[in-house]
Amino acid sequence: MDSSSDHSPSSSLHSTGDVQNVKFCQWCGGPTKPGIPEGEERFRAICTSCGKIAYQNPKMVVGCLIEHDNKVLLCKRNIEPSYGLWTLPAGYLEMGESAREGAIRETREEANAEVEVISPFAQLDIPLIGQTYIIFLARLKNPHFSPGPESSECQLFPLHEIPFNSLSFSSMVVTLSLYVEDKKEGGKPKFHYGTISKRPGTSASDIHAYTLDHHMQS
Numbered sequence: 001m002d003s004s005s006d007h008s009p010s011s012s013l014h015s016t017g018d019v020q021n022v023k024f025c026q027w028c029g030g031p032t033k034p035g036i037p038e039g040e041e042r043f044r045a046i047c048t049s050c051g052k053i054a055y056q057n058p059k060m061v062v063g064c065l066i067e068h069d070n071k072v073l074l075c076k077r078n079i080e081p082s083y084g085l086w087t088l089p090a091g092y093l094e095m096g097e098s099a100r101e102g103a104i105r106e107t108r109e110e111a112n113a114e115v116e117v118i119s120p121f122a123q124l125d126i127p128l129i130g131q132t133y134i135i136f137l138a139r140l141k142n143p144h145f146s147p148g149p150e151s152s153e154c155q156l157f158p159l160h161e162i163p164f165n166s167l168s169f170s171s172m173v174v175t176l177s178l179y180v181e182d183k184k185e186g187g188k189p190k191f192h193y194g195t196i197s198k199r200p201g202t203s204a205s206d207i208h209a210y211t212l213d214h215h216m217q218s
Helices: 017-021 099-111 170-184
Strands: 032-035 044-047 059-068 071-077 090-092 115-126 131-140 151-158 192-198 210-217
Touching: 017 032, 017 044, 059 099, 059 115, 059 170, 071 099, 090 099, 099 115, 099 131, 099 151, 115 170, 131 170, 170 192, 170 210
Parallel strands: 059 131, 115 192
Antiparallel strands: 032 044, 059 071, 059 090, 071 151, 115 131, 192 210
16 A cells, blocks of 8 residues: 555656556456557557457555544554554455445454444545545444554554654555644544645655645535
């Protein structure tokens, strides 16, 4: 999650980009070549045998921001990328799941925690790497949690002790920063939408190499 490659959104419309990674047709197994289909603007991987087009779409990452006794639950990653850094329990949405169901499953897998989803908190688009994050506010159904296979530790952090310099991804920095700002204002957390514009060529560990654009809240 949240790692980037060396291209910019503005140039991706008219470059072969990631379509070169699609070598073979998923339908007939024939070789593909990059091209711009009639009536479109973007390069696609087009099968040279059957003519079908492979469309590549952004991936959705879902997770939970878990509130408990004025603390938030974070997991220390036991896998790459960002091994040893802290994250909210989150991961890729699976086929057949709703975003809510996926967030609950990821929390169970990474923190062995059973949660009740309260409301959506943030949608964060990261166009450079083709990801959209949907993070839900949630509460623990019981005070029990422990590391799953992808986590080495799970810990509740008071807001003033959140390890912002040891977070795993820019998306986590943005989500937790918005949450802390909402809590400091003394009201109920808002719903936030924004675009995380990652600097081209940065890695997942460059968690501060971004700007938050088009931020809206309600």
